[in-house]
Amino acid sequence: MAFDAGMLAAAIDEIRRESSGARVEKVYQPEKDEIIIQIRSLVGGRRILINAGSNNPRIGYTRASRENPQNPPMFCMLLRKHLQGAKLISVEQAGFERVAILGFETRDEMGFECKKYLIAEIMGKYSNLIFADGQPESGTMKVVSSLKLVDFSTSALRQILPGMTYELPPKQDKLNPMDVSRREFEEVYGRAAEDKPCDRFICENFLGIASSTAREIVFRATRHTDTPKKYCIYSDLEREFFAFVDTVKNRTFEPSMVYENSLPVEYCFMTLTHYTGLEVRSFESVSELLDLYFETRDRERRVHQRAGDILKLLTNAETRILKKLDLQRNELKKCEMGAEYKKYGDLITANMFALEKGMKQAVLTDYEDWHEDGSYGSCIIELDERLTPAANAQRFYKRYNKSKTAKVELAHQIELGESELEYIYTVFDALSRAENPTDLAEIRDELYRSGYASKMKISTSSKKSVAPSYAVYKTVGGYRVLCGKNNIQNEYITHTVASKGDYWFHVKNMPGSHVVMVCDGMPEPSEKDFTQAAEIAAFCSKASGANIAVDYTLAKNVKKPPRSKPGFVIYHTNWTAYVSPDPDKISAMREK
Numbered sequence: 001m002a003f004d005a006g007m008l009a010a011a012i013d014e015i016r017r018e019s020s021g022a023r024v025e026k027v028y029q030p031e032k033d034e035i036i037i038q039i040r041s042l043v044g045g046r047r048i049l050i051n052a053g054s055n056n057p058r059i060g061y062t063r064a065s066r067e068n069p070q071n072p073p074m075f076c077m078l079l080r081k082h083l084q085g086a087k088l089i090s091v092e093q094a095g096f097e098r099v100a101i102l103g104f105e106t107r108d109e110m111g112f113e114c115k116k117y118l119i120a121e122i123m124g125k126y127s128n129l130i131f132a133d134g135q136p137e138s139g140t141m142k143v144v145s146s147l148k149l150v151d152f153s154t155s156a157l158r159q160i161l162p163g164m165t166y167e168l169p170p171k172q173d174k175l176n177p178m179d180v181s182r183r184e185f186e187e188v189y190g191r192a193a194e195d196k197p198c199d200r201f202i203c204e205n206f207l208g209i210a211s212s213t214a215r216e217i218v219f220r221a222t223r224h225t226d227t228p229k230k231y232c233i234y235s236d237l238e239r240e241f242f243a244f245v246d247t248v249k250n251r252t253f254e255p256s257m258v259y260e261n262s263l264p265v266e267y268c269f270m271t272l273t274h275y276t277g278l279e280v281r282s283f284e285s286v287s288e289l290l291d292l293y294f295e296t297r298d299r300e301r302r303v304h305q306r307a308g309d310i311l312k313l314l315t316n317a318e319t320r321i322l323k324k325l326d327l328q329r330n331e332l333k334k335c336e337m338g339a340e341y342k343k344y345g346d347l348i349t350a351n352m353f354a355l356e357k358g359m360k361q362a363v364l365t366d367y368e369d370w371h372e373d374g375s376y377g378s379c380i381i382e383l384d385e386r387l388t389p390a391a392n393a394q395r396f397y398k399r400y401n402k403s404k405t406a407k408v409e410l411a412h413q414i415e416l417g418e419s420e421l422e423y424i425y426t427v428f429d430a431l432s433r434a435e436n437p438t439d440l441a442e443i444r445d446e447l448y449r450s451g452y453a454s455k456m457k458i459s460t461s462s463k464k465s466v467a468p469s470y471a472v473y474k475t476v477g478g479y480r481v482l483c484g485k486n487n488i489q490n491e492y493i494t495h496t497v498a499s500k501g502d503y504w505f506h507v508k509n510m511p512g513s514h515v516v517m518v519c520d521g522m523p524e525p526s527e528k529d530f531t532q533a534a535e536i537a538a539f540c541s542k543a544s545g546a547n548i549a550v551d552y553t554l555a556k557n558v559k560k561p562p563r564s565k566p567g568f569v570i571y572h573t574n575w576t577a578y579v580s581p582d583p584d585k586i587s588a589m590r591e592k
Helices: 005-019 074-083 182-191 198-205 211-222 234-249 286-306 308-350 389-432 437-449 487-497 527-539 583-589
Strands: 023-031 034-041 044-051 058-061 087-093 099-107 113-121 128-133 142-146 256-260 263-268 279-282 361-370 376-382 471-474 480-483 503-507 515-518 548-554 575-579
Touching: 005 034, 005 044, 005 058, 005 087, 005 099, 005 234, 005 263, 005 286, 023 074, 023 087, 034 074, 058 286, 074 099, 074 113, 074 128, 074 142, 182 234, 198 211, 211 234, 211 263, 256 286, 263 286, 308 361, 308 376, 308 389, 308 437, 389 437, 389 487, 437 487, 471 583, 480 487, 480 527, 487 515, 503 527, 515 527, 527 548, 527 575, 527 583
Parallel strands: none
Antiparallel strands: 023 034, 034 044, 044 058, 087 099, 099 113, 113 128, 128 142, 256 263, 256 279, 361 376, 471 480, 480 515, 503 515, 503 548, 548 575
């Protein structure tokens, strides 16, 4: 789903209604293509997110937490200089384009009142955020700076550089659906080919309408999404098209999202009815919908971009360990021949009188192979013709002794390899739940401490270490539940934060987070509290599905073996609960 002009209109309407006259408290730039403006009005504080990236450009309120860089980028510092303390006086959409203009009233360096503008162009890979001053009504806005500077080498049609007059993006050869009359609509419809699908007809002729919105209009008119013009009743299509126009003009938006297997797959500013068989949820707030849709995907994208070196290291380590284990297991199978080597040595020794140097092969009676008729089987033994019979016997005895030693050592090495592989999988699991650069830095520090830093480019800070951050939830009974997102955090909450009387949870026999329910002198938690803590442990793990086994015990029963990997613990006294976590309920319990 593209963030089309209709969705922009819904987001702007929400900001205009709730933040008109609000003051700017702070400006943040957590990502290179994302700005967050913290504002405060009579209804309280809100944060406006403007994303000008090529993947998920959008504008709207956000409640999602972001970790800001230690040194703010230059564009962020510029906005702070001009907008901190400014009043938001207008939020407008340029026609039915995907361009939002936020107007601020502030004072210049001399103390005189002036107006500044943030122009958010939400146009896919051409998205941009431009800071300008002047008067938009007279078309004299001057570009002060922009998130992405566009010079002649980038675009010959339209440049965005400081000091230049701001111009709207070039107009497309399409009609503005907010201004089109029914007669004009009929004329355009009449020129369309009979075989053209009606959804393509709408997208190709009218500005700012995404394909999913066009399909919804056609579905409401014809009960199909790809109906050709020749099978469409014109009056029905006209009715639904202008119903869509009235929705935008009258601001009667009905934000909705389509779910497939509990995952959001599509969203729109009006109710989507053409996704038959899938769950469709309605939202009161456009921003709530956008936050829910983009947050998980954005977080995964950011983590993968910043964690490329960690992923490469872990993947190479996994491949190396699996290959090594495969070779060791094959060698261990060969060690099972040890008993045969001893048998060959014994047979050669017993038949020494019948053998002589220079023989390549000996066929000897195998007294262990007794048949029911009283006879014995024979055994063919390959000899080294350069050695005497006694030396050949010693050669097999040496192989026997070597296989005994190798069998013990290989079993030990395989155990170590399997333990290392299990640890690598715990780091993979932690990486999948990393939420910010601090989590990634902790994973890098963990790998450094575990001896992997020499295999990756990693910068170890000489600054004084700070306490690891971790996720915090609250149960229905008011108990705080601490959840580690990586092995560093797991060790910290289990062995430093947790008291003896707190309860410790972990998914059974799988990688996952350490979870601690803090009792802190409170009465014994209820059954519901235990269930919710176990659900958090199951959700923050590699396990999936229903009836997930979760072990829990008092924190005093959890011990860390000496010289073990980070996050590794042992416990012998525990109970086991079987739970089926609900992601929405767990997200609602989270405090930070």
